[in-house]
Amino acid sequence: MLNTPQFSPELEAFRLTVRQFIHENLPDDIRQMVACERMDLPREAQVRWHRILHSQGGWCCPSWPEHYGGPGWSDEQQYIFEQELSLNDAPRLMIYGVGMLGPTLFKYGTEEQKQRVLPDILEGKIFWCQGFSEPDSGSDLASLQCRMTEDGDEYVINGSKIWTSDAHLADWIFGLFRSGGGERKQQGISFLMIDLSSPGVTIRPLKIFEDTHEVNQVFFDQVRVPKENVVGVPGQGWEIGKYLLSLERFGTAEVSRTKASMKRLTQLAFAPAAGGMRLIDNVDFAERYCRIERSLHALEMTERRLLLGDQRAESVDTGASLLKIRGTEIQSDVFRLTAEASAHFAAVDIARDYTELQADNPYQVGDATRNYFNYRKTPIYSGSNEIQRNIIAKAELGLS
Amino acid sequence: MTDTSLYEQQSLIEDSARRFLDHHYSFEARRKIIHEEPGYSTRQWEEMAELGWMLLPMSADFGGLGGDMALVSALAKEFGRSLFVNPFLGSAVVSTKIIEESEFEPLRSEILDGIGAGGAIVSPALYEAQVRYDLDNIATTASEKDGRIVMNGTKTAALYGNVASDLLVLARHEAEHKNASFSLCLVSVEQLGIAMTHHRTHDGGRMSDVQFRDVEVNRNQILLHGQETLPIVKRAIRYANASICAELVGAMEATFEMTLEYLKTRQQFGKYLSSFQALQHRMVDMFMRCQLAESMRREAARAIESANETEQDMIISAAKCEIARAALLNAEEAVQLHGAMGMMDEMPVGHYLKRVFTLGLLFGDADYHQNCYRNMRIQASH
Numbered sequence: 042m043l044n045t046p047q048f049s050p051e052l053e054a055f056r057l058t059v060r061q062f063i064h065e066n067l068p069d070d071i072r073q074m075v076a077c078e079r080m081d082l083p084r085e086a087q088v089r090w091h092r093i094l095h096s097q098g099g100w101c102c103p104s105w106p107e108h109y110g111g112p113g114w115s116d117e118q119q120y121i122f123e124q125e126l127s128l129n130d131a132p133r134l135m136i137y138g139v140g141m142l143g144p145t146l147f148k149y150g151t152e153e154q155k156q157r158v159l160p161d162i163l164e165g166k167i168f169w170c171q172g173f174s175e176p177d178s179g180s181d182l183a184s185l186q187c188r189m190t191e192d193g194d195e196y197v198i199n200g201s202k203i204w205t206s207d208a209h210l211a212d213w214i215f216g217l218f219r220s221g222g223g224e225r226k227q228q229g230i231s232f233l234m235i236d237l238s239s240p241g242v243t244i245r246p247l248k249i250f251e252d253t254h255e256v257n258q259v260f261f262d263q264v265r266v267p268k269e270n271v272v273g274v275p276g277q278g279w280e281i282g283k284y285l286l287s288l289e290r291f292g293t294a295e296v297s298r299t300k301a302s303m304k305r306l307t308q309l310a311f312a313p314a315a316g317g318m319r320l321i322d323n324v325d326f327a328e329r330y331c332r333i334e335r336s337l338h339a340l341e342m343t344e345r346r347l348l349l350g351d352q353r354a355e356s357v358d359t360g361a362s363l364l365k366i367r368g369t370e371i372q373s374d375v376f377r378l379t380a381e382a383s384a385h386f387a388a389v390d391i392a393r394d395y396t397e398l399q400a401d402n403p404y405q406v407g408d409a410t411r412n413y414f415n416y417r418k419t420p421i422y423s424g425s426n427e428i429q430r431n432i433i434a435k436a437e438l439g440l441s
Numbered sequence: 442m443t444d445t446s447l448y449e450q451q452s453l454i455e456d457s458a459r460r461f462l463d464h465h466y467s468f469e470a471r472r473k474i475i476h477e478e479p480g481y482s483t484r485q486w487e488e489m490a491e492l493g494w495m496l497l498p499m500s501a502d503f504g505g506l507g508g509d510m511a512l513v514s515a516l517a518k519e520f521g522r523s524l525f526v527n528p529f530l531g532s533a534v535v536s537t538k539i540i541e542e543s544e545f546e547p548l549r550s551e552i553l554d555g556i557g558a559g560g561a562i563v564s565p566a567l568y569e570a571q572v573r574y575d576l577d578n579i580a581t582t583a584s585e586k587d588g589r590i591v592m593n594g595t596k597t598a599a600l601y602g603n604v605a606s607d608l609l610v611l612a613r614h615e616a617e618h619k620n621a622s623f624s625l626c627l628v629s630v631e632q633l634g635i636a637m638t639h640h641r642t643h644d645g646g647r648m649s650d651v652q653f654r655d656v657e658v659n660r661n662q663i664l665l666h667g668q669e670t671l672p673i674v675k676r677a678i679r680y681a682n683a684s685i686c687a688e689l690v691g692a693m694e695a696t697f698e699m700t701l702e703y704l705k706t707r708q709q710f711g712k713y714l715s716s717f718q719a720l721q722h723r724m725v726d727m728f729m730r731c732q733l734a735e736s737m738r739r740e741a742a743r744a745i746e747s748a749n750e751t752e753q754d755m756i757i758s759a760a761k762c763e764i765a766r767a768a769l770l771n772a773e774e775a776v777q778l779h780g781a782m783g784m785m786d787e788m789p790v791g792h793y794l795k796r797v798f799t800l801g802l803l804f805g806d807a808d809y810h811q812n813c814y815r816n817m818r819i820q821a822s823h
Binding site for chain 2: 043044322327334336340342343346347357363367430431433434437439440
């Protein structure tokens with residue numbers, strides 16, 4: 042692995058503190074699930090880890106300022122913290138509440154909303170999910186049609202949201218809903234928070250071809266939502282949604298997650314083999330391996346340059362799109378190669394009980410083939426890579 | 442990443458280089474210059490020396506400006522943007538970095554003074570056609586017998602040998618009762634037994650093949666000798682490659698910008714080319730390759746200044762193979778997106794393709810560095 046430049050001594054000391062905390066406090070069963078590349082952690086495991094981080098002075102919400110109960114970290118500290126979580130097989134943060142809704146409320150929420158919603162996110166009491174896509178509105182998000190109609194002090198919601206990750210685990214959903222019309226389809230959209238236990242909400246599980254249940258379709262049939270659950274003003278939803286998506290700067294490329302995956306692949310590649318011919322001694326395999334390693338290094342340095350910047354101002358407004366495209370492309374390459382590294386074993390469909398994984402099988406990185414199939418989602422989700430290219434073309438290059 | 446003065450210095454160099462090149466080295470001016478001998482403007486060369494550019498790669502111990510790769514890289518990137526071809530890489534970069542390591546005074550100081558002032562051009566004659574980039578297996582010999590040293594062999598790719606006052610020759614040193622090792626000799630082009638063939642390269646540069654037939658070398662012409670010779674040469678080559686990476690990235694940026702501009706002005710089917718999604722996405726891919734290459738350019742510069750030798754080797758090889766490939770791919774895409782106009786000699790875009798192709802071949806092409814990287818990676822146990 043190519044080394045990356047160190048941060049200042051203070052920040053590197055901070056890194057060690059974080060690392061030590063994870064080593065001492067991350068429960069083994071959770072670490073094992075993450076080390077198997079599993080994204081669909083049970084709610085109980087996510088919440089347990091969230092509360093452990095919470096007890097450490099708000100580490101569960103690394104981007105939150107101190108007066109909302111976060112640690113009040115600098116960009117560099119947040120970056121290093123997320124790196125260490127990834128490299129040490131700790132779960133991803135509870136992104137919807139912690140990374141998205143919380144910071145959105147800092148900016149657009151009323152005082153009442155902040156006091157009502159934020160403490161429950163911080164303490165891991167309420168589990169959030171996000172409702173953007175609809176059956177007929179995928180990449181063309183602004184065409185969304187799930188309606189909210191005014192009725193006294195409430196809105197009445199009718200329609201459905203789809204590809205809703207973790208809706209089956211969640212208590213509440215936030216998302217964009219059609220509240221009116223306008224010349225442009227981006228007008229007449231509102232940002233709303235909805236209690237999933239409300240009458241009229243139905244959640245239908247959707248199984249992805251890899252065989253897990255991560256996403257759902259959420260149906261709304263005459264669901265009544267109090268007006269105080271609108272964030273911002275009605276019609277401001279598109280602006281708020283764009284802001285919310287721009288918040289996820291440090292996560293989209295998953296560079297450090299992919300580095301952790303590469304460490305696992307490295308173990309396979311250099312493992313002693315019968316006949317003395319290790320995987321890495323195969324020139325074609327070695328070349329694919331090395332290419333990924335170089336690409337990942339270039340991406341990591343780009344991430345640091347674009348996100349943390351340096352004193353010569355960088356001017357890539359669409360850095361997050363670039364990082365998402367390349368990050369997910371490289372991630373896919375790693376998972377394909379890891380699966381292929383296992384030869385015949387890659388054909389075996391292992392029962393998805395990670396607690397029973399055998400550590401003595403050198404080819405077993407979770408079920409590498411399942412992971413490969415599962416991670417085909419990443420170039421598609423949160424704005425497909427084609428949409429990301431449209432964004433760069435328009436916003437960065439001025440092509441239209 | 443916090444050295445303010447270094448950033449300021451980089452900006453100063455960029456500004457001054459861009460002003461200089463905009464003024465002196467327009468595409469039209471360049472076409473004329475590269476087609477006449479010696480392939481660059483000697484007046485511009487003198488001005489470059491006056492601006493202190495020759496001193497940038499040179500250590501302060503010898504009157505240079507310190508040799509910080511971040512600064513050399515900033516300058517080289519500007520050269521790349523303007524397709525600037527001249528003896529800088531061979532003489533002021535490679536030869537300087539090798540000669541600095543010699544311990545033979547006063548010869549060392551004399552030559553470095555000459556290079557720094559622009560008056561002396563020293564061409565490195567390291568490679569040989571039959572070994573491609575593999576310096577360990579060169580065949581040129583410096584044979585010691587009866588107190589005389591005689592050199593025989595054929596070198597290739599001596600950069601700007603056409604204007605060199607001296608050549609820096611890597612040879613296998615043979616002496617009776619001694620283990621074979623390498624020597625690096627400084628040889629005047631005037632010496633008896635030297636025959637040179639000068640070539641124009643596809644990018645308008647110059648390089649020479651040099652034949653040595655019983656060329657007599659004095660002991661005081663040997664700048665390096667023994668085990669340290671090859672590692673020193675390889676270190677200079679790493680340094681050169683970091684600089685080449687910067688030139689390639691500069692060329693990539695310019696190619697990208699001119700293609701973007703072309704798509705925004707050229708109309709077909711009643712629409713600007715920039716409105717076609719198939720083309721937009723190709724531009725985005727070019728843009729992303731530029732960004733990633735820029736990160737690797739900085740990585741290469743950082744590695745030269747702060748990494749240990751093994752790490753330097755890996756990062757430079759990683760950067761060179763990735764950037765050389767990306768630069769070539771972007772240049773091919775740029776020609777394609779210009780359509781038939783891209784094939785015209787009067788358009789700069791094709792000349793960028795020629796430049797990045799040619800530059801990518803120097804001091805180890807992409808495949809060579811890919812191999813180096815892979816071998817180092819396999820040896821590192823984890």
